[in-house]
Each structure stands twice: as C-alpha cells, then as structure tokens.
Amino acid sequence: MLLIACPWCGEREELEFHYGGQAHVAHPADPEQLSDGEWGEYLFVRDNPKGPFAERWSHAAGCRRWFNVVRHTVTHQILAVYPAGEPKPVIP
Template sequence: MLLIACPYCGERDETEFHYGGQAHVAHPADPEALTDAEWAEYLFVRANPKGPFAERWSHAAGCRRWFNVLRDTATHQILAVYPAGQPKPVIA
C-alpha cells in the first residue's frame, strides 16, 4: 500500500486518492487544426516508462485538490510530490 503525501493535507493512505494519468501533457494550442490521428494521439497515447514517471493525482477523500507525484513505476517509490502547475522536479 502506498502512503501519498498530499501537498495540502499531509501523508495519507492511497485509498483516499484517485489516479489522473500522466502529468505535464500540454493541451494542443489549436485543437481545431488537429487531424483525427493527431487528436487520438493527444487523447490516448501516453508514456509508459519503467522508472520515474510524473503522474496526476486527486485527493478525493480529503481536500479534493489535484497535484503531481513523481513515482518510480518499477518500485512504486514516491520520489517527489508537488502542486499542479509547478515544473517536474529534477531527481538525481
């Protein structure tokens, strides 16, 4: 079981949170200009790395705010937690 440190409420059990997918996915500047294939790629194609990965999470059973988690997908170790809108931290 994961313990996730909500940047607003502190450390809580993972059952209080909802996963929101990959973080830092930029919205297309002109969505009307995208082809169907480009739109499908924006909606459905995401990275699936083995190792550090930036994810969006919502504290659904707490403050209900969105934030980002940098998590190692191989070990499930949480490397960093930071508010939405901030850049991904550099991990050595």
C-alpha cells in the same frame, strides 16, 4: 498500501486518492486544426517508462485538490510530490 503525501493534508493512504494519468501533458494550442490521428495521439498515447514517471493525483477523500507525484513505476517509491502547475522537479 501505498502512502501518498498530499501537499496540503499530509501523508494518507492510497485509497483516499484518485489517479489522473500522466502529468505535464500540454493541451494542443489549436485543437480545431488537429487531424483525427493527432487527436487520438493526444487523447490516448502516453509515456510508459520503467522508472520515474510524473503522474497527476487528486485527494478525492480529503481536500479534493489536484497535484503531481513522481513515482518509480517498478518500485512504486514516491520520489517527489508538488502542486499542479509547478514544473517537474529534477530527479537524479
């Protein structure tokens, strides 16, 4: 069982959380000017690294807040947890 440390509620089991995809994906500045291909890329194309990856999570069964987690995609080790809106921490 993966344990995730909510920034507000502390460490809880993964079952209390909802995965929200890749973190730090910027919304297009002028969405009306995007082509269908550009919209498709914005909506569906995400990074898929082997290693540290910034993800969005929601504490669905707790405080219901969104936050970011840097998780190693091979080992599932959580390297950092930080509130949404803050910059991604530097991971050595």
